[in-house]
Amino acid sequence: MQAVLSSNSNFPKSEFACITVNFGPCTRTHIHTNAKNTAHDMCATTLGSFNPKLRGHLVLWDLKVLIEFPPGCTILLLSALLYHLNTGVQTHKTRYSVTQYTAGGIWCWLDGGSWTKVNIKHSNPEGWQKLQVHKKG
Secondary structure (H helix, E strand, O other): OEEEEEOOOOOOOOOOOEEEEEOOOEOOEEEEOOOOEOOOOOEEEEEEEOOOOOOOOEEEOOOOEEEOOOOOOEEEOOOOOOOEEEOOOOOOOEEEEEEEEOEHHHHHHHHOOOOOHHHHHHHOHHHHHHHHHHHHO
16 A cells, blocks of 8 residues: 655655555565656665565665665665666565655656646746756756
8 A cells, every 4th residue: 555645744854745655565666767756866765674684675776786775774866867667575475665756746746836737828938938948958
């Protein structure tokens, strides 16, 4: 089971706008990138009761790196840029994950003066054109 929450701040002094909590009980992921997240940030924490020497590794596919990622550890991972996955844990063991991140769309909204793309396009055609040139440059 997975829950996605969004607010101004997940925790006091958190720089991330969003959080995903995966309640497992045996959280694992297939190879992927988080292409809609901000390219320069992400924070993932793993929790549970498993032996990271045996299973439950974090794999950074592009870098050809396998990391023993024990319960209670946190990693800052460029998940929008790097293909990654988590391997399964041992039978009858648990793993949960807490991931904080900022969705790229939030930065687009802020760059647009807190207006949606539709509002900018219809209400401020010049501003819309500037955003399009900025995206290409």
